[in-house]
Amino acid sequence: MPDVFIHNQRFYNPVDYVLQLIGGTWKVPVLWRLRKRSLRYTELEKDIPHISQKMLTKALKELEADGLVSKTTFAEVPPRVIYALTEKGVYLIPLVETIRNYGIELLKESGVDYDKLIREEQKTGK
Amino acid sequence: MPDVFIHNQRFYNPVDYVLQLIGGTWKVPVLWRLRKRSLRYTELEKDIPHISQKMLTKALKELEADGLVSKTTFAEVPPRVIYALTEKGVYLIPLVETIRNYGIELLKESGVDYDKLIREEQKTGK
DNA sequence: CAGTATCCAATATGATACTG
């Protein structure tokens, strides 16, 4: 597995490269919420549990720099900013789903019924 | 996406959980080399470019604790230690391959022919 | 051979306060 350099950054292998794009704690939660429709900054913030403004801003900046997410600013007062998946972002959603399904399977083998957690979450209103 | 707790550790979503198992810089290189056959500590160390003893030891410990890799020690002098994939480790290899294929595709779109890099590496002897 | 131990730098994340 030879090293690869892109934009002066080194990757040890192709998996390493993908995990730079979608890895870390906060990028997947953002991508996952944008998969159905575009969202505003505040919508993402309200929708992603535990995320801080700092981490949301950082995740969005990196996703935009890597071409997975686009940002559209409307020059209104107060400003309106819309984040959406790019073609590259859309391309990566099936991979996220695949990893997610593995996770749900592994959780099941650890005795955690994730689908049930989801259903209970929806029953309690949020 | 509700939080999940396993062994007192919190995960924000199933992808987060999978990336705890195989994420980081060094776990995939280890898993990838064990996919064909078991290897000794020193074989892994020699085979994985840039890895330090500290990081190899840490990756192996975590992979073992998470049940992806098994460790067999032969009480000889000097000691012989064999690392192998468990059933759970084998189960995750196709996922690693899927992520890897996405990486190779994305690299191609960034103008990097990874398969060609592999071929050149083999021609030059290593 | 198969690791430990120690020191150090860089990065990730969180908490809080502030702003055009």
Add this chain to the structure above:
DNA sequence: CAGTATCATATTGGATACTG
């Protein structure tokens, strides 16, 4: 509304030396 700025802590990774 959509962020920045600052401070603090925890984790990651590298370098080097040492050991049963």
